[in-house]
Amino acid sequence: MIPSPIRKVYQGIADRRQMFRMFDRHSQRPNHPEVDATALYSGEWFEIGQVEYDYMLEILPPLWMRSGMFAMREFLTGSITSIFLTLTIDGRTRYFHGYCDLSDCSSPDRMCTAIVERESRPVKAMTREERLEHIWSNTHDDYRGYAGEREPEHLRGSRTVLFFGGQRGKVLKLLDQLTDAEVAAKLPVHLRYLPAIAA
Incomplete structure (x- = not known):
């Protein structure tokens, strides 16, 4: 196992x-x-x-x-x-x-x-994965979900979040495909600028 x-x-x-x-x-x-x-x-x-x-x-x-x-x-x-x-x-x-x-x-x-x-790490930091998990955990059920029939078969079941895309209005985006700027916009202010943990 x-x-x-x-x-x-x-x-x-x-x-x-x-x-x-x-x-x-x-x-x-x-x-x-x-x-x-x-x-x-x-x-x-x-x-x-x-x-x-x-x-x-x-x-x-x-x-x-x-x-x-x-x-x-x-x-x-x-x-x-x-x-x-x-x-x-x-x-x-x-x-x-x-x-x-x-x-x-x-x-x-x-x-x-x-x-x-x-x-125990001396510096407060977050990995990209931790940022994405925090966004998923903090997003209300009405604004998160899973890719369905409209998506290509290999993406079905992937996690999605609703993103407010300015003039485009509400956009459903795959959580894993959020850009760094979109991730920062979804995080609370006190978490936006924490350094990334080296992989």
């Missing part, structure tokens, strides 16, 4: 409303009930606050708990479930949510390692 890449999907600390939106940020995907979405969710993570962490701990008895980590009893899809983490990074206690594939018992520990490594 090849593990899914571990990736940050939201910049900043998600409040309760945003956290619940991101729990199923792929809910509009084509063939929702029929297609296994394990690869889509596995490895996604974002930061939450302590209040949200405590709230999720109290909802249901966890599937399992260990130091600084617990897993939700309800599975999202297949063997994918929510893992909630308490991590100390640079002397600060922080809280995170991630989706782990529990068919791989090392998945939660790999997620912890990846989050600490990503969040």
Whole structure:
């Protein structure tokens, strides 16, 4: 089994409303009930606050708990479930949510390692992929979707966002094909000019 890449999907600390939106940020995907979405969710993570962490701990008895980590009893899809983490990074206690594939018992520990490594960087920066994931996470469901029958077959199912193109009005664009200027326009001001992380 090849593990899914571990990736940050939201910049900043998600409040309760945003956290619940991101729990199923792929809910509009084509063939929702029929297609296994394990690869889509596995490895996604974002930061939450302590209040949200405590709230999720109290909802249901966890599937399992260990130091600084617990897993939700309800599975999202297949063997994918929510893992909630308490991590100390640079002397600060922080809280995170991630989706782990529990068919791989090392998945939660790999997620912890990846989050600490990503969040320990001395300079605040974002990769292009993180910028695109933040745009997807932050865009309301009415303004994002998936390429359908009008698109060439190889693009069907690709993520799309509605972009306001000046005189052209509203334009549906493939998320992966946004230009750097369009990405900057879609990001909140405080994230627009962060340097890119070297690949």
